[in-house]
Structures are given as C-alpha cells and as structure tokens.
Amino acid sequence: MKHFFTIIGGMGTIATESFIRLINHRMEITCDQDYLNYILVNDAQVPDRTTYIKDHTKPNFFTALREDFLQQATLQPDFFVMPCNTAHYFYDDLANLTDIPFLHMMRIAVHNFVEKFPEQKKIGLIATEGSIYDHLYVDELNKVNRSAELGGPEIQPLVTKLIYSNIKQKGVVDAELYHSILRKMHDEYGCNVILLGCTELSLAQEQSPNHPYQVIDPQSIMADVVIELELKIRAGKDPQKVIQKYLY
Incomplete structure (x- = not known):
C-alpha cells in the first residue's frame, strides 16, 4: 500500500471509531479508490492515561504506545x-x-483556535482530569498568549461523568449532560468558545451538535488536517514540505 498514514487509537475505541467516521464521510468520493489509505492500530489495552498521570505507581501507558x-x-x-x-x-x-x-x-487545535477566533484571549477548557492535572492544554495555550478557563469545582465531576460513566463505560452520549456543561461554561464562566479536550467529548459533539455554543473540537480539526495532508501527498507533493506547516 502506498501513501498511507497510521492512526494510533483505541483510547477509547468508540472515540477512535468517531475519528475514522469523520475522515471517511468528509471525503469527496465517486468510487472506492477515492478514500484515503490508512492503518488503524486500535490498541484497546493501553492503560488509562489519567490514572497514570495522577499516580505514577499505576501502569505506565507509554510502554504500550512505544510498541x-x-x-x-x-x-x-x-x-x-x-x-x-x-x-x-x-x-x-x-x-x-x-x-x-x-x-x-493539541497544538494544532490551539493554533486553529487562534486563527478562527483571534479576538478571544481565553477559551473554556473541558477535558479529562489527567489533561487538566498536567496542564497539557494550558501550556499550549500559554505559548500563544491565551488562557484557559476551567470553570468552578462543579465542572470537572460533570465532565468526568460524561467521559467515563457514560461514554467509556456504557458507550452512550448523555446529550443533556453535554449541553448543560457547555451552557455552564458559557453562561456562568463567560466562555465564548469552549475547547473539547478529550476525544470522548468530540464524540459527544459529533452525536449531539444541536446547541448554540462555539466549540473547538480537536478530533474534528484533525480529521480535516489528515485529509488535506494525505490528498496533497497522493497528488505527488513532498510529504515533508506538506506536513511541515503543522509541525509547530
């Protein structure tokens, strides 16, 4: 197989399925051969990321990803x-x-936010406890002179419930809960734009987009990016030059 990319997924599987679906359904196709070539590594056995980030005595997920x-x-x-x-x-x-x-x-999503909303100096951030705990998005936002609004102490338990209790454990999106989190971030914490810092939240956005709030959805952004890159590479452009613009 020529000209393909590799997706390292399975964290979790239903969110990875959403990512692939976005890529496939956004392609302009007239036949089977118009779709992109890719290999999916759906490594569902990768240990929980948040658990390790918060407690390094727990299984380290780097070992599985390295392999x-x-x-x-x-x-x-x-x-x-x-x-x-x-x-x-x-x-x-x-x-x-x-x-x-x-x-x-994460870096590509933050730059997309700056390009799309240059007047906004802060963005609401909802994510896993691991991403919040280790400042993964906060650091990227600070690099481009933007700040993250995390909301009050009631926000993270709601986000964790949506990600883990609903999507990861049951495979379902609680649309009412998702929309209530966005509403709180917007109405109570002044977030004109909200960043979905977990692919389970991206799945929630894919399945329940019927709300009035502006979101930055990294998984959706990445689907567009990989389509753009792979189509240019397929057309004969130098992969290194094509990809360079996204290696911030």
Missing part, C-alpha cells in the same frame, strides 16, 4: 496521528522514537 509506534514505523507511513488528547502527555518521547512526522493534535 505501537515502533511496530508501525517499520511500515513507513507518511505520518502518525493519535486521536487521544491525554496520551499526548508522552508526545515528545513518542516523536523521538522515529523520524516519521507525528502530528500534535
């Missing part, structure tokens, strides 16, 4: 993409395993 990246590197994909925000905790370590470009989903 996935090295296995796939032997196949020489055009680039790697990993639809899990929290797993970017080990981005630098994973990127250094190989010379194959690895797209940084």
Whole structure:
C-alpha cells in the first residue's frame, strides 16, 4: 500500500471509531479508490492515561504506545496521528522514537483556535482530569498568549461523568449532560468558545451538535488536517514540505 498514514487509537475505541467516521464521510468520493489509505492500530489495552498521570505507581501507558509506534514505523507511513488528547502527555518521547512526522493534535487545535477566533484571549477548557492535572492544554495555550478557563469545582465531576460513566463505560452520549456543561461554561464562566479536550467529548459533539455554543473540537480539526495532508501527498507533493506547516 502506498501513501498511507497510521492512526494510533483505541483510547477509547468508540472515540477512535468517531475519528475514522469523520475522515471517511468528509471525503469527496465517486468510487472506492477515492478514500484515503490508512492503518488503524486500535490498541484497546493501553492503560488509562489519567490514572497514570495522577499516580505514577499505576501502569505506565507509554510502554504500550512505544510498541505501537515502533511496530508501525517499520511500515513507513507518511505520518502518525493519535486521536487521544491525554496520551499526548508522552508526545515528545513518542516523536523521538522515529523520524516519521507525528502530528500534535493539541497544538494544532490551539493554533486553529487562534486563527478562527483571534479576538478571544481565553477559551473554556473541558477535558479529562489527567489533561487538566498536567496542564497539557494550558501550556499550549500559554505559548500563544491565551488562557484557559476551567470553570468552578462543579465542572470537572460533570465532565468526568460524561467521559467515563457514560461514554467509556456504557458507550452512550448523555446529550443533556453535554449541553448543560457547555451552557455552564458559557453562561456562568463567560466562555465564548469552549475547547473539547478529550476525544470522548468530540464524540459527544459529533452525536449531539444541536446547541448554540462555539466549540473547538480537536478530533474534528484533525480529521480535516489528515485529509488535506494525505490528498496533497497522493497528488505527488513532498510529504515533508506538506506536513511541515503543522509541525509547530
């Protein structure tokens, strides 16, 4: 297979399924051959990211991801993409395993926010406890002179319930809960734009987009990015030059 990219997924599986669905359904196609070539590594056995980030005595998820990246590197994909925000905790370590470009989903999403909403100096952030705990998005926002609004102490338990109790444990999106979180962030904490810092939240947005709030959805943004990149590479453009604009 020529001109393909590798998706390191399974964190969780239903969110990865959403990412693939976005890519496939956004392609302009007239036949089977118009779709993109990719390999999906749905490694559902990767230990929970938040658990390790908050407590390093728990299983380290880097070990599983390292094996996935090295296995796939032997196949020489055009680039790697990993639809899990929290797993970017080990981005630098994973990127250094190989010379194959690895797209940084969080960084690309933050730059998309700046480009799309240049007048906004802060953004509401809802994410896993791991991403919040380790300032993964906060650090990226600070690099571009933006700040994150996390809301009050009642917000994180609601977000955690939506991600874990509903989506990860039951495979369902509680649309009412999702919309209530967005409403609180907007109405009570003055967030004109809200960043969905977890791919389960991206799944919630895909399934329940019927709300009036502005969101930055990293998984949706990355679906558009990989389509753009792979179509240009397929057309004969230099992969390194094409991808360089997204390696911030």
